[in-house]
Amino acid sequence: MKMQPTRRHFLKGLGLAVALPAMESLMPGTAQAASRTATTAAGDPLRSAFLYVPNGVNVSKWFPEGTGKDYKLNETMKPLEDLRSEFQILSGLAHEHGFANGDGAGDHARAHATYLTGARPKKTAGSDIELGISIDQEMAQYLGYETRLPSLELSCDGARKSGSCDSGYSCAYQFNLSWRSANTPMAAESNPRLVFERLFGRGNSEERQRNFDQRMTERRSVLDFVMGETKSMSKQLGRNDVKKLDEYLTGVREIEQRIQNAEKFRDLPEVEMEAPSGIPKDYADHIRLMFDLLALSFHTDSTRVASFMLAHDGSNRNFREIGVSEGHHSLSHHREDKDMKEKIAKIDHFYVTQLAYFLEKLKSMKDPSGASVLDNSMIVYGSGLSDGNRHRHDDLPIILAGKGGGTLETDRHVRLDASARTPMANLFVTMMDRMGIQDPDFGDSTGPLTVI
Structure with missing residues (x-):
């Protein structure tokens, strides 16, 4: 050859x-470039990263006012104000398999399990777990030979591989974002040293x-x-x-x-x-160190595919550094209490601040054509729940950052009909298409998301 x-x-x-x-x-x-797979028209590498935050958001302070380019960022997204030209906000996407549909409680496990798979987790606390391949691993199977590392799986949480964690669901669903197959999760690394x-x-x-x-x-x-x-x-x-x-x-x-x-x-x-x-003692320092390593892996073309679980769904971490002493999960069940919702908004703002840091980092890095690494990336940020209080798996809080090598429009709010519950897997099908991968039946997809 x-x-x-x-x-x-x-x-x-x-x-x-x-x-x-x-x-x-x-x-x-x-x-x-050596290959036209997962490259831009200019020959630069095209990357995808999938970021997860737990427990939904304070929806009243998350979604923007207005649609299209004539929109106003809500309080939670203010840290992204100077980056408006680098992302778009998607509302109305859903994960139907996140809802109970006869399986009873366990919304946190289902939210986490469905986020990148669009598949329904089998309710079992035993070893006979069953889910589906995740979007990052589908990409890695096609593109992994192009880079030193087929994919990178990161986390700021420790791993739990067995036992029951949420209402009879195996811990594997709640502590693994990435799945190589229906039965094989990809363990994420939380120690920056080992990364x-x-x-x-x-x-x-x-x-x-x-x-x-x-x-x-x-x-x-x-x-x-x-x-x-x-x-x-x-x-x-x-x-x-x-x-x-x-x-x-x-x-x-x-x-x-x-x-x-x-x-x-x-x-x-x-x-x-x-x-x-x-692992730094300060949570924000830990997140940013992992983001720096992820940015480095993209800039050096060490990998083109990554997932990053900032925290597992159901996490009850407190945020004393921003004045929130209660646990995140406990606050998410706010029952419309104003003070609790304000604290949720503070946590949402904290996470978006870390996202802004990452996007600025990618924006500062340049590819051979002169475009930024962010220009040549597709970065999905969001949660498997919208309203954590009601355990809603529709109208998910999703940000799509990067321009996909010039194939994605930015600086806009795309509002889909929330009642239609458009599968989030439709977004994944479109992203795969941008990277030269054809799989219209991924997860529970009904087709590509043509609006992006």
């Missing part, structure tokens, strides 16, 4: 492969562990091990690319230092694990 030119370059050292963003000086003679090692380490997990141990013993950065390659490569680069390389490596080192700082000052008891815990 004839090898095609590639834009992917690495700095390699002992047990390390530091992927680099594309640089003009290292570009092959052709302007075309960092996966992005930059070479070999299997044992080999990465040995190399990590050596670096820790010698108190050296990953960049220390590729210093020779860095100097050699710099000689091949033009002035602009030398600056770009320096900025990139500075960013990598900054992320590494933040992880090391979290490990140094953590107040967790010592437990045996693959590597020291690099």
